[in-house]
Amino acid sequence: xxxxxxxxxxxxxxxxxxxxxxxxxxxxxxxxxxxxxxxxxxxxxxxxxxxxxxxxxxxxxxxxxxxxxxxxxxxxxxxxxxxxxxxxxxxxxxxxxxxxxxxxxxxxxxxxxxxxxxxxxxxxxxxxxxxxxxxxxxxxxxxxxxxxxxxxxxx
Amino acid sequence: xxxxxxxxxxxxxxxxxxxxxxxxxxxxxxxxxxxxxxxxxxxxxxxxxxxxxxxxxxxxxxxxxxxxxxxxxxxxxxxxxxxxxxxxxxxxxxxxxxxxxxxxxxxxxxxxxxxxxxxxxxxxxxxxxxxxxxxxxxxxxxxxxxxxxxxxxxx
Amino acid sequence: xxxxxxxxxxxxxxxxxxxxxxxxxxxxxxxxxxxxxxxxxxxxxxxxxxxxxxxxxxxxxxxxxxxxxxxxxxxx
Amino acid sequence: xxxxxxxxxxxxxxxxxxxxxxxxxxxxxxxxxxxxxxxxxxxxxxxxxxxxxxxxxxxxxxxxxxxxxxxxxxxx
Numbered sequence: 001x002x003x004x005x006x007x008x009x010x011x012x013x014x015x016x017x018x019x020x021x022x023x024x025x026x027x028x029x030x031x032x033x034x035x036x037x038x039x040x041x042x043x044x045x046x047x048x049x050x051x052x053x054x055x056x057x058x059x060x061x062x063x064x065x066x067x068x069x070x071x072x073x074x075x076x077x078x079x080x081x082x083x084x085x086x087x088x089x090x091x092x093x094x095x096x097x098x099x100x101x102x103x104x105x106x107x108x109x110x111x112x113x114x115x116x117x118x119x120x121x122x123x124x125x126x127x128x129x130x131x132x133x134x135x136x137x138x139x140x141x142x143x144x145x146x147x148x149x150x151x152x153x154x155x
Numbered sequence: 156x157x158x159x160x161x162x163x164x165x166x167x168x169x170x171x172x173x174x175x176x177x178x179x180x181x182x183x184x185x186x187x188x189x190x191x192x193x194x195x196x197x198x199x200x201x202x203x204x205x206x207x208x209x210x211x212x213x214x215x216x217x218x219x220x221x222x223x224x225x226x227x228x229x230x231x232x233x234x235x236x237x238x239x240x241x242x243x244x245x246x247x248x249x250x251x252x253x254x255x256x257x258x259x260x261x262x263x264x265x266x267x268x269x270x271x272x273x274x275x276x277x278x279x280x281x282x283x284x285x286x287x288x289x290x291x292x293x294x295x296x297x298x299x300x301x302x303x304x305x306x307x308x309x310x
Numbered sequence: 311x312x313x314x315x316x317x318x319x320x321x322x323x324x325x326x327x328x329x330x331x332x333x334x335x336x337x338x339x340x341x342x343x344x345x346x347x348x349x350x351x352x353x354x355x356x357x358x359x360x361x362x363x364x365x366x367x368x369x370x371x372x373x374x375x376x377x378x379x380x381x382x383x384x385x386x
Numbered sequence: 387x388x389x390x391x392x393x394x395x396x397x398x399x400x401x402x403x404x405x406x407x408x409x410x411x412x413x414x415x416x417x418x419x420x421x422x423x424x425x426x427x428x429x430x431x432x433x434x435x436x437x438x439x440x441x442x443x444x445x446x447x448x449x450x451x452x453x454x455x456x457x458x459x460x461x462x
Contacts, residue, residue: 013172027196041182059438096462125461126395137396138460214362280385281319292320293384
């Protein structure tokens with residue numbers, strides 16, 4: 001179970017592959033579910049050119065550890081990886097990577113989703129967006145669960 | 156939207172990274188949800204040493220295309236990738252990779268899950284497992300949705 | 311005037327062949343084909359496809375169709 | 387005898403400072419601290435943490451605690 005807070009850009013697919021190679025539970029693992037959140041070029045109808053991501057050193061790391069531990073209690077997991085950027089983020093860069101490895105796919109899928117939703121709603125991070133007209137703090141993350149698909153959610 | 160049926164081993168994380176680099180909807184994409192299924196060393200309490208994956212040339216490809224298209228109708232997606240191995244598969248190798256890219260995370264998560272469940276329950280693939288005592292056809296895939304977590308599913 | 315029939319996986323092993331050629335008869339359905347190739351065995355959990363699309367036992371067949379029978383799928 | 391207070395993100399900008407030192411008084415709660423740093427402003431959607439764990443307005447404070455106030459989170 002690994003949690004990382006990074007101040008510089010990372011390649012989420014390379015990180016996933018490297019992590020699995022290093023921590024591989026080869027043979028026992030049947031399922032890996034992962035999510036990558038990227039910086040988008042627009043939000044609420046406005047063009048976004050850059051982003052600054054603030055965090056609470058100490059509490060943020062502790063909270064991400066708690067999310068990973070909670071997922072491990074609720075589902076049968078072999079491993080969990082959470083990587084989150086902070087600081088200045090460029091267009092298209094990965095902001096967050098969450099992955100869950102399990103023997104079975106339901107555990108991996110559900111744990112991955114749970115961790116992302118908890119991270120979005122409770123982990124201490126705050127985004128400040130750079131717009132063409134200046135900058136603004138993002139006020140809230142919208143819920144990520146839709147009832148029927150084709151409903152909107154934030155990233 | 157890309158569907159691939161592969162007769163030799165592939166690196167799922169490299170494939171994801173390469174695919175995104177080539178088809179990148181950089182800036183518009185906020186969310187990528189993916190799933191990788193691996194060959195496990197056991198099934199139903201027995202040690203598995205290898206696997207052969209049969210398919211229906213023509214129909215299998217068509218069915219995977221249909222799954223991808225259906226996901227694109229139900230959710231707002233930017234892109235979809237489905238890669239599935241056939242033939243002889245070694246322990247720990249990736250069998251399937253499914254990924255969905257979207258502006259928003261609910262669409263990506265739900266589409267990825269939907270495609271895996273449809274693939275598991277309807278795509279024409281048949282696994283023959285090599286056991287220490289001989290080989291056997293796998294009789295069925297169990298459902299992948301649990302109501303509460305901590306329930307078992309097949310890979 | 312014929313229908314091309316295919317069998318996959320454990321069903322192919324059980325029937326001892328991967329394909330068969332059946333004479334086409336007007337009005338025939340998937341289950342009619344099944345009975346010709348499998349005798350009195352009921353279809354049970356056996357799945358069928360006509361021209362590579364899933365079909366039901368009562369699905370009608372046309373001359374020249376490809377009809378496939380196979381066990382429940384186990385991919386992914 | 388003091389409590390260390392931190393502010394984050396838009397709240398830090400609004401209050402014009404990132405931290406504050408408050409004199410500890412026996413029995414004080416999170417909302418008491420808030421009132422000292424923000425005057426009559428209600429907490430509203432402001433979140434609080436005591437020693438880096440989420441806390442409620444009525445959570446009690448001990449001498450030496452670190453108390454943080456911040457707006458709704460927007461990570462991920």
